[in-house]
Amino acid sequence: MIVLKDKKDCCGCHACVSVCAHKAITMSADAEGFLYPTVAKEACTECGLCEQVCPVIHQATPTRPIKVYAARSKDEAIRQESSSGGIFTLLADAVIREGGVVFGAKFDEKWNVVHAAAENTDEMALFRGSKYVQSTIGDTYKEAKSHLKQGRKVLFSGTPCQIAGLKRYLRKEYDNLLTIDVVCHGVPSPLVWQRYLEGMRAKGAIKDVAFRDKTRGWAQYAFRIRTEEQTLLLPPSENPFMRGFLTDLYLRPSCHACPARCGKSGSDITLGDFWGIQAVHPEMDDNKGCSTIMIHTARGQVLYDSIEKVDVESRYEYLLPENPSLEHSPKSTKYARLFWKRFAEQGLDCVFPICKQKASSSLLLQYLKIKRALLGLLKR
Ligand SMILES: Cc1cc2nc3c(=O)[nH]c(=O)nc-3n(C[C@H](O)[C@H](O)[C@H](O)COP(=O)(O)OP(=O)(O)OC[C@H]3O[C@@H](n4cnc5c(N)ncnc54)[C@H](O)[C@@H]3O)c2cc1C
Ligand code: SF4
Numbered sequence: 001m002i003v004l005k006d007k008k009d010c011c012g013c014h015a016c017v018s019v020c021a022h023k024a025i026t027m028s029a030d031a032e033g034f035l036y037p038t039v040a041k042e043a044c045t046e047c048g049l050c051e052q053v054c055p056v057i058h059q060a061t062p063t064r065p066i067k068v069y070a071a072r073s074k075d076e077a078i079r080q081e082s083s084s085g086g087i088f089t090l091l092a093d094a095v096i097r098e099g100g101v102v103f104g105a106k107f108d109e110k111w112n113v114v115h116a117a118a119e120n121t122d123e124m125a126l127f128r129g130s131k132y133v134q135s136t137i138g139d140t141y142k143e144a145k146s147h148l149k150q151g152r153k154v155l156f157s158g159t160p161c162q163i164a165g166l167k168r169y170l171r172k173e174y175d176n177l178l179t180i181d182v183v184c185h186g187v188p189s190p191l192v193w194q195r196y197l198e199g200m201r202a203k204g205a206i207k208d209v210a211f212r213d214k215t216r217g218w219a220q221y222a223f224r225i226r227t228e229e230q231t232l233l234l235p236p237s238e239n240p241f242m243r244g245f246l247t248d249l250y251l252r253p254s255c256h257a258c259p260a261r262c263g264k265s266g267s268d269i270t271l272g273d274f275w276g277i278q279a280v281h282p283e284m285d286d287n288k289g290c291s292t293i294m295i296h297t298a299r300g301q302v303l304y305d306s307i308e309k310v311d312v313e314s315r316y317e318y319l320l321p322e323n324p325s326l327e328h329s330p331k332s333t334k335y336a337r338l339f340w341k342r343f344a345e346q347g348l349d350c351v352f353p354i355c356k357q358k359a360s361s362s363l364l365l366q367y368l369k370i371k372r373a374l375l376g377l378l379k380r
């Protein structure tokens with residue numbers, strides 16, 4: 001049975017709870033708001049299945065994509081609503097047109113982020129746009145399996161660990177399954193997100209949220225939140241939730257030792273932002289959003305070839321300098337520990353002072369590094 005010695009050893013994928021036929025596992029939130037499994041020993045038969053399906057215990061070897069593209073949707077409205085080039089919507093549309101079902105992350109009525117199924121384009125549109133909060137998988141692995149067994153085409157999208165978890169949970173290959181993951185920096189705490197929303201609800205009910213509003217451009221994206229009384233459109237550095245996320249103050253512990261980045265998820269396609277596009281394919285850069293598409297399988301290539309888009313073939317090496325999340329997990333720092341110490345009393349008010357402290361300490365470190373290098377040169 002699953003025994004967690006360290007929080008880093010669980011990405012919260014729900015594969016174990018989904019596979020346990022004896023309903024011996026439940027997922028519950030810890031003090032940071034992340035879900036972890038607990039086993040009821042009296043119900044457990046020690047069959048070992050939960051360990052077999054765990055994508056942290058059984059990690060694949062890193063791989064590089066077989067093809068890489070820079071691409072964007074021809075539909076300007078869809079691109080505007082999407083985080084990068086709007087390619088997810090095109091791929092999902094293609095599957096829905098063939099009578100398939102698409103899984104992805106959406107907001108529920110309380111603005112929690114949850115995984116769900118979509119049978120049509122209106123339902124699928126709710127998956128559009130990155131939500132920088134860990135989504136809850138719930139029963140969607142089981143739902144996807146049921147569709148697959150009935151022979152229905154299924155497109156499952158999510159973070160790399162969610163795709164790795166799904167693939168291990170299924171324990172066999174299905175010709176009718178397609179999987180898409182996103183390049184993943186890490187997922188912030190759902191508890192911190194809800195605390196941020198509580199503050200905003202004081203200004204009226206929440207009507208709309210976009211983590212990547214492109215009104216001022218793709219590269220200058222803003223966080224947008226609309227309540228009954230006001231609309232806020234702020235650069236990520238000025239919004240406490242986004243600032244804390246980008247400073248890695250409240251990522252899930254597993255994100256600091258990610259089991260599924262570097263092509264380890266087993267997905268057919270990986271989507272990301274093509275940061276640095278202006279240097280390598282300037283003709284593709286109009287600051288409205290450009291995706292990178294990494295193809296890992298022949299099935300992924302067939303789906304990608306079937307969509308209408310503007311694209312150019314590219315190279316994996318072009319992505320690396322501007323997109324560290326492809327291969328590197330963010331470091332776990334003392335600032336995250338400081339955040340959790342202060343959060344209980346101060347809520348998100350502690351974010352900006354901690355970020356300032358971290359920024360000045362890295363400036364000091366840089367200064368000391370340069371000074372040491374200069375002294376080294378002088379001694380020669
Ligand atoms: C938490 C997170 C971190 C990311 N970090 C990076 C990064 O470091 N570098 C980079 O290049 N790209 C990153 N991305 C991916 C990027 O933001 C875009 O999602 C991606 O480029 C696809 O863009 P699109 O325009 O094709 O589609 P979009 O419509 O923008 O994306 C929709 C897709 O994102 C999925 N999705 C949205 N929110 C979540 C969520 N919370 N959990 C699981 N799946 C979700 C949907 O299910 C759907 O598959 C991240 C995305 C997320 C969700
Ligand atoms: S060992 Fe088997 S019965 Fe026990 S929790 Fe794991 S899957 Fe369930």
Ligand code: SF4
Pocket residue numbers: 002009010011012013014015016017037050053054055056057165
């Ligand atoms: S990573 Fe997934 S399968 Fe492994 S313990 Fe956590 S929830 Fe269960």
Ligand code: SF4
Pocket residue numbers: 011159160161162184185186187252254255256257258259260261
């Ligand atoms: S960084 Fe890794 S562990 Fe964290 S959510 Fe993304 S894929 Fe999962």
